[in-house]
Amino acid sequence: xxxxxxxxxxxxxxxxxxxxxxxxxxxxxxxxxxxxxxxxxxxxxxxxxxxxxxxxxxxxxxxxxxxxxxxxxxxxxxxxxxxxxxxxxxxxxxxxxxxxxxxxxxxxxxxxxxxxxxxxxxxxxxxxxxxxxxxxxxxxxxxxxxxxxxxxxxxxxxxxxxxxxxxxxxxxxxxxxxxxxxxxxxxxxxxxxxxxxxxxxxxxxxxxxxxxxxxxxxxxxxxxxxxxxxxxxxxxxxxxxxxxxxxxxxxxxxxxxxxxxxxx
Numbered sequence: 001x002x003x004x005x006x007x008x009x010x011x012x013x014x015x016x017x018x019x020x021x022x023x024x025x026x027x028x029x030x031x032x033x034x035x036x037x038x039x040x041x042x043x044x045x046x047x048x049x050x051x052x053x054x055x056x057x058x059x060x061x062x063x064x065x066x067x068x069x070x071x072x073x074x075x076x077x078x079x080x081x082x083x084x085x086x087x088x089x090x091x092x093x094x095x096x097x098x099x100x101x102x103x104x105x106x107x108x109x110x111x112x113x114x115x116x117x118x119x120x121x122x123x124x125x126x127x128x129x130x131x132x133x134x135x136x137x138x139x140x141x142x143x144x145x146x147x148x149x150x151x152x153x154x155x156x157x158x159x160x161x162x163x164x165x166x167x168x169x170x171x172x173x174x175x176x177x178x179x180x181x182x183x184x185x186x187x188x189x190x191x192x193x194x195x196x197x198x199x200x201x202x203x204x205x206x207x208x209x210x211x212x213x214x215x216x217x218x219x220x221x222x223x224x225x226x227x228x229x230x231x232x233x234x235x236x237x238x239x240x241x242x243x244x245x246x247x248x249x250x251x252x253x254x255x256x257x258x259x260x261x262x263x264x
Contacts, residue, residue: 034073042066044146051221065119094169100143141218152231178202199220220263
């Protein structure tokens with residue numbers, strides 16, 4: 001992948017996203033959220049690429065994947081005014097459809113195009129499918145990790161704003177803000193299981209699911225980033241301070257620290 005292709009894809013992304021802004025401040029706030037998320041995920045992909053000592057060409061592919069991984073989010077919000085896949089459409093499949101419909105990847109080498117498409121298609125799955133090529137699997141794992149890093153950052157930042165003034169909060173809150181957590185979600189985390197979105201009932205369930213993402217982190221540098229920025233601690237602080245939640249915190253932090261210790 002050469003620089004001209006990278007520049008062309010960046011310009012296309014900028015123009016494409018600009019078309020979703022309107023006079024609706026609520027829409028603009030949510031479109032801006034995903035635009036900035038996509039830009040930051042590019043940076044997280046490059047962080048992982050450096051940490052994994054990838055080649056310059058692999059770094060270029062990683063950057064493009066970071067930029068385009070959530071391209072389906074913009075049309076999703078325009079159509080349905082939600083980022084909830086269960087209430088609207090699968091944003092990963094919509095993103096793949098948009099990439100093919102616009103043929104924005106048409107200039108890429110076919111093998112590189114397939115890597116980008118598969119990364120977009122698979123980044124939101126509960127688990128990756130088997131039978132992927134080494135390169136497809138590498139980049140699919142990278143985007144899932146990079147995405148998590150920035151989602152943790154977004155949650156940590158905006159949770160405080162939401163708590164300060166929920167009535168004037170301009171971003172979508174997908175689930176009911178209720179004080180309890182679903183027992184089956186707590187049990188899943190304590191058992192080391194990944195949680196499906198369909199099982200979530202409250203905002204606290206969402207936070208628990210995000211804590212459980214550590215079970216699906218692929219690379220040690222990702223865990224280091226998450227731990228150093230104290231994202232897990234900030235999520236735990238947002239949950240009810242019950243004995244069950246303390247058990248969850250101990251489980252999650254012990255799991256992360258044990259994985260990091262193995263790499264020392």
